[in-house]
Amino acid sequence: MTSTYQAVVRTDSVIRALVPEDLADVLEMEVRSYSHPWSEAVFRDCFRPDYRLYACDCGAALGGYAIVAYLFDEAHLLNLCVPPERRREGVGRQLLRYLIARAAHEGMKQALLEVRVSNLSAIALYESEGFRGIGRRPGYYPAADGREDASVMAIDLCVI
């Protein structure tokens, strides 16, 4: 593995724990970012000991957030989101590198995620950070015209 796995790539923002007080901002970003956004109840259910919730703090406003669930020795990335006005600035990559580094540090052996097969920008980000497709879940996501497949992607953390 190369030096890709640095926890910080931007100097004008920090990654910190997401807290319940962030939820109003998170929900606002969520509805602007997804066709089928998570509800407040789903986010509140993520405040558990085996979950990691991260916020990118850019000062005045949140620059993005990530939700990870630890299951045995696997880190499942459940949500990674950057608001439209902050995209292509490196925030998503910063969050992803941070959560991966933390997961490896905490003994996770693999990171996994599902992503809509149409979500080419997210897939490009994950591939550029070393994730590889390991499968496909037919009809995993709701979609405007029915269901959409998920691509399952994973990265081995043992080599980090």
Ligand SMILES: CC(C)(COP(=O)(O)OP(=O)(O)OC[C@H]1O[C@@H](n2cnc3c(N)ncnc32)[C@H](O)[C@@H]1OP(=O)(O)O)[C@@H](O)C(=O)NCCC(=O)NCCS
């Ligand atoms: C996916 C997402 C988190 C990326 O966040 P971001 O901050 O814009 O990403 P970055 O600026 O760190 O970009 C990192 C890389 O991702 C890829 N990428 C990001 N947006 C892209 C786009 N619109 N088109 C093509 N590639 C893209 C590129 O490889 C990019 O590297 P580059 O800028 O050097 O070319 C963001 O687009 C988002 O929140 N989308 C809506 C929610 C979502 O789909 N989340 C993923 C669920 S699985």
